[in-house]
Amino acid sequence: MIEIDQITKTYGNSAVVDRVTMKVEPHTIAAIVGTSGSGKTTLLRMINRLVEPTTGTIRIDGEDTRTVPAYELRRRIGYAIQGHGLFPHRTVGQNIGTVPKLLGWDKARIARRVDELLDLFQLEPGQYHDRMPSELSGGQQQRIGVARALAAEPNILLMDEPFGALDPIIRAQAQQNLIDIQKHFGTTIVLVTHDMEEAIRLGDRIAVMDEGKILQYATPQEIIARPTTGFVDELIGTGERPFRLLSLASIREAVEPGEAKGTPISADATLRDGLAELLWSGRAALPVEDGGQRIGRVTLTELNRRAARPQ
Numbered sequence: 001m002i003e004i005d006q007i008t009k010t011y012g013n014s015a016v017v018d019r020v021t022m023k024v025e026p027h028t029i030a031a032i033v034g035t036s037g038s039g040k041t042t043l044l045r046m047i048n049r050l051v052e053p054t055t056g057t058i059r060i061d062g063e064d065t066r067t068v069p070a071y072e073l074r075r076r077i078g079y080a081i082q083g084h085g086l087f088p089h090r091t092v093g094q095n096i097g098t099v100p101k102l103l104g105w106d107k108a109r110i111a112r113r114v115d116e117l118l119d120l121f122q123l124e125p126g127q128y129h130d131r132m133p134s135e136l137s138g139g140q141q142q143r144i145g146v147a148r149a150l151a152a153e154p155n156i157l158l159m160d161e162p163f164g165a166l167d168p169i170i171r172a173q174a175q176q177n178l179i180d181i182q183k184h185f186g187t188t189i190v191l192v193t194h195d196m197e198e199a200i201r202l203g204d205r206i207a208v209m210d211e212g213k214i215l216q217y218a219t220p221q222e223i224i225a226r227p228t229t230g231f232v233d234e235l236i237g238t239g240e241r242p243f244r245l246l247s248l249a250s251i252r253e254a255v256e257p258g259e260a261k262g263t264p265i266s267a268d269a270t271l272r273d274g275l276a277e278l279l280w281s282g283r284a285a286l287p288v289e290d291g292g293q294r295i296g297r298v299t300l301t302e303l304n305r306r307a308a309r310p311q
């Protein structure tokens, strides 16, 4: 658990992070979203003390971070940034093994961990282990950056716009990869993004920041349905609300017994994907498939109901 308690950072006379209080429960993802300059990166970097808070306290699993040497804190907490920050003259394997090596792991253990992570990130170890970062695509470099941050099995991972530079398709894959890996390791993640769509997709809770303050910290459902300020509403985009709600749930959750004609949709697709397919194909219902088996159908009527503002 990360407990941020009345944390402030001032530069000169201005508080760029202003008395922020928030808790991140273990094994969850908190997304910090806000406009440029709202203080997101500063807040994130105070968690691993890359930036020292001016006032306030941060506790990790009950321990005040000021009582731990900063270098030790940074080895314990994974950190991944936009542009990956890989060492250009070290191989992929050496990059991923950086922190385990600093921690004195033996060679065999480091090698096992590097291969495990390459596998998880869908990069064949035999093929990628000895490559240099310049011999990888942008998306692959980004995945290695995240793999390196996870190498020493940190309970906590801080991510600053990790997917910001990726094109939309690679970005969606990288996001799914992160969700799978977070489930696999149970890592607690704090992620900074300026993209509300990404925050909604990844965050168990979303903190909306403006001018150093947290305006709302709640589940994506709550933020979409009941934004506390006009600014939060604006950031969500009023025209997007019903679609954002639909993108939070899978077809599996809306499936009902019955038949429907035409190409089926996967139970793992989002309700938003389902609506798009219904509208595009001009159908009132789609058959739903799970692992090659028909499990029922999803209807336009049901998606209409689920897209409406929650009461």
Ligand SMILES: Nc1ncnc2c1ncn2[C@@H]1O[C@H](COP(=O)(O)OP(=O)(O)OP(=O)(O)O)[C@@H](O)[C@H]1O
Pocket: 011, 016, 034, 035, 036, 037, 038, 039, 040, 041, 042, 043, 194
């Ligand atoms: N070392 C510093 N000295 C003075 N001002 C700083 C320093 N670091 C950050 N700031 C200021 O603090 C404010 C918040 O910066 P921060 O990088 O945390 O914002 P952000 O929300 O992450 O922005 P972006 O999305 O553009 O990265 C900005 O106005 C920035 O200019």
